[in-house]
Each structure stands twice: as structure tokens, then as C-alpha cells.
Amino acid sequence: MAQHSARPVPDANLAAPATTGKKRTARIPLDYYKRGDDLSRSRKRLLLLALLAAVGYIAVGEAARRGPRGGSAGGFGLPVAWSATARINHGPVHAVHASFEHRCDACHGSSPNSGGWDPDRILPNDPWRVANEKCLDCHAGPVHHVNMTKTDKQAGQRCGECHRDHQGRDANLTAMADAACLTCHANLKPHLGSGHPKAIQPNSVVVTGFMAGGHPDFNLPKTDDSGLKFNHALHMAPGLGQGYRLKPPYEGRYAVNDSGQVQLECASCHVIERDDLNVKGLPPAVADSVAPTIEAAREFVRIDYQRHCVACHETTVDVVTGDDDGDQPRPLRVPHGWNMGEIRSFLEGAIAADLLRTHPDLDKPRPRRMPGARSDAAAATTTLRAERDRRVREAEARLHGTNGACVTCHRYTREDGKTKLVLTAADLDTPGLPSWDVERPKVPDVWLPHGRFNHTAHRAFDCRGCHAQAYGPSEQDLAAGFHLFQSDDANKIGDGAVMIPPIKTCYQCHFNHDGSNAVALSLLPSSWMQGLLGTTISSAPRGVRNNCTECHGYHNRTHPLQGPGAEVHAPETRQAIESWIGLHGVSASP
Amino acid sequence: MLLDRANLLHRADRPQRTGIQTIHAVWIAVALTLFVLSTLWYATASLAAGRLLGGSSLPGLTLGILGGAIILFEFLLGWRKSNRVRRFGRVKTWMAGHIWLGLVSLPLILLHCGIVHWGGELTTILMVLMIVAVASGVYGLILQNRIPRMMLRELSAETIYSQIPRQAALNMVEADRLVLAVCGSPEPVPDDDSAANSSGQSAAHPPVDRLPRFAPDAENSEEQRDRNLLVSPETAAFLTVSSSQSFGNIKGRVVRTRAQTALLPEAEPLRGFYETIVRPYLRLGNGSMPAENWEPVQASRGSRRSRRPRRATISPLADPQRASELLAQLKTKLPTAAHEVVDRLADLIDQRRQFDRQAVLHRRLHSWLGLHLPVSTALVVLMFVHIYYAVFSW
Numbered sequence: 001m002a003q004h005s006a007r008p009v010p011d012a013n014l015a016a017p018a019t020t021g022k023k024r025t026a027r028i029p030l031d032y033y034k035r036g037d038d039l040s041r042s043r044k045r046l047l048l049l050a051l052l053a054a055v056g057y058i059a060v061g062e063a064a065r066r067g068p069r070g071g072s073a074g075g076f077g078l079p080v081a082w083s084a085t086a087r088i089n090h091g092p093v094h095a096v097h098a099s100f101e102h103r104c105d106a107c108h109g110s111s112p113n114s115g116g117w118d119p120d121r122i123l124p125n126d127p128w129r130v131a132n133e134k135c136l137d138c139h140a141g142p143v144h145h146v147n148m149t150k151t152d153k154q155a156g157q158r159c160g161e162c163h164r165d166h167q168g169r170d171a172n173l174t175a176m177a178d179a180a181c182l183t184c185h186a187n188l189k190p191h192l193g194s195g196h197p198k199a200i201q202p203n204s205v206v207v208t209g210f211m212a213g214g215h216p217d218f219n220l221p222k223t224d225d226s227g228l229k230f231n232h233a234l235h236m237a238p239g240l241g242q243g244y245r246l247k248p249p250y251e252g253r254y255a256v257n258d259s260g261q262v263q264l265e266c267a268s269c270h271v272i273e274r275d276d277l278n279v280k281g282l283p284p285a286v287a288d289s290v291a292p293t294i295e296a297a298r299e300f301v302r303i304d305y306q307r308h309c310v311a312c313h314e315t316t317v318d319v320v321t322g323d324d325d326g327d328q329p330r331p332l333r334v335p336h337g338w339n340m341g342e343i344r345s346f347l348e349g350a351i352a353a354d355l356l357r358t359h360p361d362l363d364k365p366r367p368r369r370m371p372g373a374r375s376d377a378a379a380a381t382t383t384l385r386a387e388r389d390r391r392v393r394e395a396e397a398r399l400h401g402t403n404g405a406c407v408t409c410h411r412y413t414r415e416d417g418k419t420k421l422v423l424t425a426a427d428l429d430t431p432g433l434p435s436w437d438v439e440r441p442k443v444p445d446v447w448l449p450h451g452r453f454n455h456t457a458h459r460a461f462d463c464r465g466c467h468a469q470a471y472g473p474s475e476q477d478l479a480a481g482f483h484l485f486q487s488d489d490a491n492k493i494g495d496g497a498v499m500i501p502p503i504k505t506c507y508q509c510h511f512n513h514d515g516s517n518a519v520a521l522s523l524l525p526s527s528w529m530q531g532l533l534g535t536t537i538s539s540a541p542r543g544v545r546n547n548c549t550e551c552h553g554y555h556n557r558t559h560p561l562q563g564p565g566a567e568v569h570a571p572e573t574r575q576a577i578e579s580w581i582g583l584h585g586v587s588a589s590p
Numbered sequence: 591m592l593l594d595r596a597n598l599l600h601r602a603d604r605p606q607r608t609g610i611q612t613i614h615a616v617w618i619a620v621a622l623t624l625f626v627l628s629t630l631w632y633a634t635a636s637l638a639a640g641r642l643l644g645g646s647s648l649p650g651l652t653l654g655i656l657g658g659a660i661i662l663f664e665f666l667l668g669w670r671k672s673n674r675v676r677r678f679g680r681v682k683t684w685m686a687g688h689i690w691l692g693l694v695s696l697p698l699i700l701l702h703c704g705i706v707h708w709g710g711e712l713t714t715i716l717m718v719l720m721i722v723a724v725a726s727g728v729y730g731l732i733l734q735n736r737i738p739r740m741m742l743r744e745l746s747a748e749t750i751y752s753q754i755p756r757q758a759a760l761n762m763v764e765a766d767r768l769v770l771a772v773c774g775s776p777e778p779v780p781d782d783d784s785a786a787n788s789s790g791q792s793a794a795h796p797p798v799d800r801l802p803r804f805a806p807d808a809e810n811s812e813e814q815r816d817r818n819l820l821v822s823p824e825t826a827a828f829l830t831v832s833s834s835q836s837f838g839n840i841k842g843r844v845v846r847t848r849a850q851t852a853l854l855p856e857a858e859p860l861r862g863f864y865e866t867i868v869r870p871y872l873r874l875g876n877g878s879m880p881a882e883n884w885e886p887v888q889a890s891r892g893s894r895r896s897r898r899p900r901r902a903t904i905s906p907l908a909d910p911q912r913a914s915e916l917l918a919q920l921k922t923k924l925p926t927a928a929h930e931v932v933d934r935l936a937d938l939i940d941q942r943r944q945f946d947r948q949a950v951l952h953r954r955l956h957s958w959l960g961l962h963l964p965v966s967t968a969l970v971v972l973m974f975v976h977i978y979y980a981v982f983s984w
Contacts, residue, residue, distance in 0.1 A: 027760060028753050037752035039956050043963055050964030054971040057715075088979040089710035164644075167707065177640025 061087045090166035094173055097165060107134050107165075135159040141555050149193045152184065162554075174549060181548040182207065210510060210546035217503045218448060223496040228441035229409050229421075232470035232499060235264050240312060250311035262312065266463045266470070269308045270300045272456060300455065302445055305336050315405055317398045319351060319391060330354075334399065341433040343399070347392045355388055396428045406438060413439040447500050451551040466501040510550070511543035610682055617686045621694040628653055632701045644704040645980070654702035658973055660695040661720075664688055665970050668963070689731060696724045716976055719969040723962060730958040737955040747944040751952045754945045761938045762872040765864070772931050773861040774853050859923040860931065867916070868935055871905040875946040907939050908946070 061084035067075020074080045080102050093101050100106040135141065136159075143153055162180065163173045184191040185207040208214040224230070234241050239261030246253060246262050257263040305313075319332040332350055334343055399406045400423040412420045412427075414436050420427070427436050446452075464471055628649075635649045636642050643650050667688045671681055678684075699720055708714045741748055749757050907913040917936050921929050 027757065028750060032750060032753055035752060039751075039953060039960075043960055046960050046964040047967055050968040051971065054968040054975075057972070058975050084979075087711045090713070091707065091709045166710070179637065179640030183640075 058084070092169050093165045094167070094171055095169045098169065135163075144554050147193050149191055152191050172549075174553065175547065176549050176554070178209065178548050181552070182209075207548075210507075210548070212504065212507060215503060218500060219450075220447065220498050220500050222498070224443075224498050225496070226441050226443045227411060227413075227439040228443055229411065229496070232467075232497065233472035236471050238263050240264075244312060246311055253311045266467075269303060270455070272300055303443060309409070310336070313405075313408065315399075317395050317405055319347070319354070319395050332395070334405075340400075340437045344392060344396065344434065347395050348388060351391045351395070352384070352388045355384060355391075359384075359387075393425070393428055396423075396434075397425060400428065400436075400438075401425070410438045410441070412436040447498070448551075452553065453551070466505055467499045469497055470499050509544045510546040610686070613683050613686045614690070617690040620687075621690040624656070624691075625694045625697055628656070628698055628701060642704040642706065644707060645702050645709075650702050650704065653698050657695050657698040657702055658977065660691045660698070661970060661973060664692050664695070665966055689727075692724060692727055696720060712972065712976060712979070716969065716972055719965050719972065723965045723969055726958050726962040726965065730962055733955055733958060737951050741948065741951055745944045745948050745951075747941040748948055749945070751949065754949055758872065758875065758942060758945055761941055762869065765868065765872055765935055765938050768931050768934055769861060769864045772854050772857045772928055773864075854925055854928050856925045857928045857931075859920065860928055863916075863920050864935070867905065867907060868939065871907040872938060872942050874905075875942050875949075876904060876908055908943060910940070910943065913939055913943075 060078065060082055063076050064074035064078035064080070064083035065085050067078070069075055074083045080086060083102070085104060086102055089101070092098070097107070139159075141159060162176055165171075165173060167173075185205070188205060205216055207216070238257050238259075239245070244262050245260050246256065254268050255263050255265065303309075315334045315336045316331045317334055318329040332347075335346065338346065398404055400412065401407070402422050404422070407422050412423055414420075419439065420436065423436055428434060458466075632643065632649045632653065635647065639647070645651060645654050667684050670678055670684050674681075699717070703709060703713065703717065708717045906916060913936070917932055917939075921932055924932065
């Protein structure tokens with residue numbers, strides 16, 4: 001411990017020298033704020049970093065856009081996705097346009113990467129607007145309705161006004177808000193022009209929303225007047241209601257029940273197959289792009305005799321022919337789809353050939369006739385023709401008479417427009433061509449020509465939900481005395497019934513959350529509505545989408561089959577698709 | 591500086607309409623009006639169009655311009671705060687506008703982009719920056735309303751944040767002088783190179799050159815002058831000691847001048863306690879201060895370099911309860927005449943503790959700016975790029 005020398009202790013009451021007060025104030029320098037602190041210095045560094053990052057982001061984008069290009073990369077070898085063109089993109093284009101996403105000039109008039117822009121084109125008139133011609137290169141966009149007023153036609157002139165891309169890969173470019181439709185259809189009268197071949201009664205087609213009273217019912221005939229006699233209920237009954245069993249060579253074509261009787265189901269006839277969409281000539285890669293897959297197809301394949309009917313409805317008629325053992329009935333298969341004249345010619349040829357084979361004496365050369373004497377050979381020839389015609393008439397009677405093979409499904413028509421269900425012997429006993437002919441069935445491919453319905457989208461449901469009538473009489477029907485299988489009976493049900501359910505069937509699933517008009521709620525996706533409205537709405541019944549565009553198209557409303565790959569689509573467009581593939585080097589091979 | 595802290599706290603809690611509240615009320619009214627009118631216009635136009643309108647529609651473009659102007663106004667707050675000489679309205683007025691217009695700018699920009707459609711890469715980045723800027727601003731607003739009140743309540747020794755190291759060092763010098771005055775100079779001096787310089791002075795007087803310095807090159811620096819402020823030959827007989835005082839509701843730090851205490855040979859335990867526990871704590875605190883603000887030490891290799899205090903060495907004095915126990919124990923070993931010095935040391939320890947607490951709160955209070963400012967800067971730069979591309983490319 002060091003020794004400390006004594007030191008006079010100052011008086012505690014002694015005041016401090018006057019200089020200390022000034023010095024006290026200097027404990028904090030007056031210019032302290034000029035020096036900053038660690039926080040402010042960190043802030044300045046971060047600020048500079050953010051500034052550099054922002055400027056660098058743009059500089060890289062411009063370099064990738066404007067720099068010298070090589071190969072498929074952007075300027076200076078930078079990825080194309082880094083270019084300013086990609087960065088200023090409004091958003092991902094639809095998947096069908098994705099191959100030219102980074103080529104703005106593919107859709108837009110001109111672009112910065114297509115050689116600079118035209119200052120005259122800048123605001124306000126036509127900045128980057130997509131010209132209709134660009135769209136129409138690939139898409140047909142006919143006018144909505146020929147009877148629109150000129151003003152309405154002009155209002156919808158620009159494709160981009162309604163079809164807005166850059167909304168994401170899966171965005172629906174054709175889904176319009178109901179308000180766009182209701183603008184006119186809520187009060188159609190002011191929007192009707194003149195010159196339409198069909199007179200429209202505006203009040204009958206007023207639409208205020210997809211709900212009871214807000215939408216007219218389907219405009220369908222009360223009975224099926226397509227010219228084909230068909231009874232869905234009969235065909236859905238076991239064994240077609242007659243204990244029918246499939247015969248060779250058609251075993252296995254349709255399902256059978258435990259007793260071996262044929263048991264049809266809806267899918268036995270109503271199938272959706274891509275091959276029928278006329279894409280067979282295209283390479284698979286192209287077909288995939290232009291034709292919908294089975295899941296995406298909407299319409300059923302057209303009913304075809306050879307495909308759907310022949311297993312049970314063979315056009316076979318028993319023709320009496322002669323052989324060494326005498327005349328015997330022999331089944332003769334008559335081609336389906338021929339008219340009466342063609343059938344008669346076919347029968348005459350087949351029966352005459354059979355007669356000549358079995359009765360060769362009928363075709364012997366005629367001996368010279370003595371003057372004044374009657375020729376026996378001439379009498380024999382007359383006998384052959386008469387015999388042939390007689391047998392043809394018998395065969396025709398089996399085809400077209402009561403319980404005839406053709407009468408089962410078809411009816412007959414004449415040039416004067418008259419129709420008959422069954423032909424009599426007098427109708428058939430006409431020289432040359434018969435005056436009656438089988439009426440060509442006109443079964444519509446699409447029963448709702450102004451809308452569309454996707455059976456694939458509804459595959460989760462039992463067909464009975466909408467088409468109960470196709471399954472035969474209900475217990476109530478049977479109790480009321482209705483039956484299926486006695487023809488020409490007023491109480492028989494099923495013949496000519498139109499199987500399209502009324503629109504109220506659709507309302508069961510397609511309705512608004514609150515039963516109100518669709519306009520307001522359609523602005524936001526349902527997921528957003530659920531998020532916004534919370535759990536209070538979750539306990540309420542929720543409807544499937546019921547927007548106008550769920551069923552209706554604007555441009556092709558009269559052509560429901562005018563989709564990709566359909567024949568009615570402009571053939572030259574399909575050629576353009578192939579050219580496009582050639583231009584862009586897409587391999588057509590799988 | 592003495593503040594009537596209790597009165598300030600009382601006023602802050604009192605629901606009384608003041609001038610600043612009126613300013614906020616005006617800006618709130620402006621922001622709400624903007625929001626309501628914009629939303630009504632946008633909703634009406636969207637319902638008429640049957641879709642959510644985007645930035646190229648008339649309402650969308652107008653709201654985009656409005657939102658952009660607000661963003662620019664928000665950004666100009668920094669410029670206004672740095673120009674305190676010229677008056678372009680009161681900073682408080684600017685700040686109130688900054689808060690409420692900034693809040694309303696987000697919905698306006700959301701309407702501009704069609705609420706859900708954020709567009710491509712650039713616009714999505716802009717939207718994210720916008721959300722981050724507003725969210726960090728709201729977070730900062732919450733902090734600015736809570737932490738200053740907390741500091742006002744808890745930190746009577748509060749000083750300027752950047753001056754905390756300096757004030758702590760001054761306090762340490764004062765403590766050194768207090769201890770030297772009572773205990774005298776130790777022989778030999780263990781770690782200071784100023785032993786040779788003290789030969790010309792009486793042992794009873796504090797060896798001026800042996801007192802701690804602020805910085806390695808402070809011989810002719812401002813810090814050296816500051817050291818001389820406290821310890822110079824003409825003021826050697828007096829002590830200026832920083833002290834935390836309270837008079838009724840008024841609390842704060844004051845600098846008191848005290849006469850030197852006589853040497854007390856029995857006070858040797860004070861020197862040991864001071865050298866081992868008190869002085870490191872007064873110097874380093876909780877060890878959380880930046881290294882550059884602290885006294886350098888001589889490295890073992892002989893080169894002078896700063897060493898950051900280790901955070902793991904938490905002093906027992908950081909805990910008030912533990913500190914009072916230790917000091918009470920110390921008093922039992924000292925003569926009564928030295929108790930006043932211990933009390934002075936306790937005061938300085940308390941100040942050191944408050945400095946550390948203030949540093950933590952201050953960094954928490956301003957840390958959000960480290961996100962808010964850079965994000966806002968990037969937002970403004972990219973916003974102009976967005977405007978350029980929107981005009982010339984879309």
C-alpha cells in the first residue's frame with residue numbers, strides 16, 4: 001500500500017471557480033448533431049444499398065433488352081426473363097399465348113424490342129393497343145348478333161376491350177362479367193336493329209340474372225320431332241323390355257344383366273370421343289393443341305346406326321328364294337341409310353339373281369315365234385319379272401309395313417310433305433320408284449343451340465338427376481296406368497320425349513349465395529368472397545357459378561360446335577396453325 | 591437537464607385536444623375523404639364495367655396518379671426534416687400528413703392495380719415494396735408512441751443517444767477522481783503508461799495524466815480537451831460529478847461541483863472494489879456499445895486497435911438489486927467518511943445502467959427506419975421507372 005502524503009482538504013462550502021460552470025455546459029459538444037451515430041450511419045448505408053439495387057435492377061433489365069443478342073439469350077447473354085421487356089410485362093399471358101410471351105410485337109403493334117417505338121403513337125390515342133388483326137390471325141370473332149344496332153356493333157369492335165390477357169396462365173379470357181351481358185339483355189328493345197330474318201320479341205328474352213324469373217326457360221320443342229322414333233325408357237329397360245339378348249357377332253358390345261338380357265346404360269350410346277373432332281389428320285402434338293381432350297370435350301358423339309343401333313336393329317329382311325328343295329325364306333341384309341329407290345333396286349337385284357340361280361328356266365332364250373302364235377318364252381320372261389316384283393313387294397312390306405324392320409325407328413315422307421308411320425301395300429305397289437321415302441332423321445347434335453352444356457363437367461352426378469324420364473316409368477307413373485311397351489296407346493310414355501330438363505333443374509345447383517342478382521358478387525372470385533364475408537356465409541347454401549358465360553358465348557352463339565378442331569372453324573385457320581408450327585420449329589412428331 | 595417528467599406523462603395520458611391533435615384530425619379527415627371518394631368512384635365504375643378495373647382505366651389511372659403523388663409527398667418528409675432553416679410548414683404538420691396520407695395510399699394503389707391483379711414482375715415488386723413500406727411505417731408509428739413514453743418514465747438520466755459513450759466516459763473519469771481523492775494513487779500503476787508523467791505531482795493530488803483517455807489519438811484532440819475539462823491542475827481541488835436528481839415531479843441529470851474528499855487510508859477496499867467491478871462497468875456497461883466509441887486498450891501484440899467489449903461479461907452491477915447489495919457490503923468495510931463517495935458511485939452506476947437501457951430502447955425505437963427508408967427509396971425510384979414504362983410502353 002502506498003503512503004499518501006497529507007493534503008489540505010478543501011472546504012466543502014467553497015464555491016467552485018467561475019470557469020467550471022462554462023465547462024460544465026461543454027459536457028455535450030454544441031455540434032454533436034453533425035457527427036451522427038451508428039444508427040444513422042447504418043441507415044445511410046442501407047439507403048445507398050437500396051438505391052443501387054433499384055438502379056441496378058433497371059440497368060440489368062435494359063442491358064438484357066437492348067444489348068447485343070446471341071442465340072436465344074437476351075442482350076449481353078443475360079436471360080430473356082431478366083430483360084426490361086419481361087419485367088414490364090403486365091402479368092403472365094394465358095397458357096395458349098405463352099410461347100410468344102416475350103415477343104410483345106406478336107400481339108402489340110410495335111414494341112421497344114422491335115426496333116424502337118413511334119413517338120406519335122404514344123398517349124393518348126393508341127399506346128400499345130392490340131390490333132384486332134393480330135387476334136383474327138388465329139381467332140374467328142364474328143359479330144355477336146346480326147340484329148345488333150350499329151352503335152352496339154361499334155362498341156364491341158376491339159377484341160381487347162373484353163378479352164384481357166396478362167391475367168395469368170389459367171385465366172379465362174372469355175369469361176365476362178354478367179353486367180356486360182345485362183347491359184343489353186336486361187332491356188333488349190333499344191339494342192335491336194332491323195333486318196334480322198327472325199322477329200324477336202324483346203319481352204320474351206329479358207334476362208336479369210340466372211334465377212327463377214330472371215332467365216327464360218329453354219326454348220325446346222314439346223316433343224322430339226326429329227323423324228326418328230326413339231323411346232329412351234324402352235331402351236333402358238332390361239332386354240329392351242322384350243327379353244332381348246345380343247346375337248352374334250355383337251355379343252359383348254353392351255352390358256347384359258344376370259339373366260343374359262341386354263342392359264343399356266346412358267354411356268352405351270352417349271360417348272365423348274376425341275377422334276370425332278376431326279383431328280385424325282394432324283400430328284399428335286398438333287392435335288393436342290387444337291382439339292380438346294376427352295376431359296375438355298363438351299358434346300356427345302353423334303348417334304350413328306352402325307355404331308349404336310345395329311347390334312339390336314339389324315336391317316335384315318326374310319326374302320323367299322327358291323333352291324333345289326323348293327322356295328325357302330332366306331335372310332337378306334339390307335344396307336342401312338339408303339333411300340327407298342336404292343333399297344328397291346337392291347332388292348330387285350338380289351331377288352332376281354336368286355331367282356335366276358334357283359330357276360334358270362326363267363332365263364332361257366326365247367324361241368322364234370311362229371307368225372300368229374303366242375311365244376312361250378315371252379310368257380316365261382314375264383313370269384320372272386312378275387315373280388321378282390312380287391317377292392320385292394313382299395320384302396318391302398316386311399321392311400316398311402306393319403311391324404316392319406324400318407318402321408321400328410323411321411317414318412315416311414312424301415314430296416308433298418305428308419308423313420306416314422307405316423306404308424301399306426298400295427303405297428308400295430307403284431311402278432318405278434316409290435312415291436314415299438324414309439324420312440331422314442334430323443336429331444340435333446346440340447339441343448341447346450344458344451348455350452352450351454358440358455356433360456363431362458357434370459360427370460359426378462347420376463344421369464337420373466336430370467334425365468329421370470329416360471329411365472322408364474316411375475312408380476307413380478305405373479300406378480297411374482302408364483306403360484311402356486304397347487304401341488299406339490295414348491298412355492304409352494317415352495316416345496318422342498325430349499330429355500332436356502327444364503331450366504329450374506339447373507337452378508338447384510347454379511345459384512347465387514344470397515339468391516340475388518349475379519352482378520355484384522361476380523366481381524370477386526368466390527374464394528375472395530368467402531374470405532371477405534368470413535364464416536357467416538359458410539353455413540349458407542353456396543351455389544355453383546351461374547355467370548352468363550358459363551353457358552353462353554358471345555361470338556359463336558349459334559355455333560356451339562365451333563370450337564377448336566371443329567370442321568365449321570375456318571379450314572384456312574387450321575392451315576395457318578400448321579404454318580405457324582413450321583415457322584416456329586415445333587416438332588410435329590410426338 | 592431537468593424535466594417535469596411526471597407532468598409530461600400526465601399530459602400525454604390526458605385526453606385533451608391540443609394543437610397537434612387538431613393537425614392530426616385535419617389530416618385524418620383529408621385521408622378518409624380521399625379513401626371514401628376513391629373507393630366509391632372505383633366501385634361504381636367497376637360495377638358498371640362488370641369487372642375490377644385496372645390501372646389503364648380512368649379511375650385506375652387517376653388513383654394511380656393520386657397514389658404516386660402521395661408517395662412522393664411521403665418521401666419529401668426526409669427533405670423537409672433536413673431543411674429546418676427554411677420553413678415549408680411545420681415538421682409536425684408534415685409528419686401528420688405523412689402518417690395519414692401514407693396509410694391511405696395503400697388502398698389507393700390497390701385500387702389502381704385492380705385489387706388482386708398485381709401485374710408482372712416490376713409492378714409486383716412495387717406492390718410488395720409499398721406494403722413493406724406502409725407496414726414498417728405503421729410499426730414505427732406504434733413504437734414512436736410507446737417507447738418515448740417509456741423512456742420518459744424510466745430514464746431520468748436520459749441523454750442524447752450519440753453522446754452516451756462520451757457521457758459514460760466522463761462519468762468514469764469523475765469516478766476515477768472520486769476514488770483517487772479518497773484512496774490515493776496506487777503504487778505501482780499496473781496498466782497505465784502515465785506513471786512517468788505523475789512523478790512531478792503530489793501523491794495527494796489526482797495524477798492528471800494517468801486518468802483514462804477517450805481515444806488513442808486524443809493527445810491533441812477534442813477528447814483530450816474534454817478530459818482536461820474535468821481534470822486540470824486549476825480544478826484539481828474540486829470535483830464535478832454528474833448526478834441524477836429529483837425535486838418533486840422534476841427529475842433529470844445535473845452536474846454538481848463537490849470539494850475533494852480527504853485521503854482515507856482505511857478506504858483501500860474501495861479501490862479494489864472500484865478497480866475490479868465498478869470501473870469496468872462504468873467503462874463498458876453491458877458491453878453492448880459499439881467498439882469505436884469505447885476507450886481502446888493496448889493489445890498484447892503492441893499494436894493499438896479497438897476491441898469490442900464482450901457481451902458475455904455481464905457485470906453484477908447491471909442488476910440494481912445486486913448492485914445495491916454489493917455497495918451496502920462495501921460500506922461495511924469503509925469508514926463513514928467514505929460512504930458519501932460510495933453513494934456518488936452508486937449514482938454513477940445507476941446512470942450507466944440507464945444509459946445502457948436508453949441505448950437499447952433508442953435502437954429499438956429507430957431500427958424500423960433501417961427498413962422503412964431503404965424500401966421507400968427503392969419504391970420511389972422504381973415508381974418513376976413504372977411511370978416511364980407505363981407512358982411509353984403500355
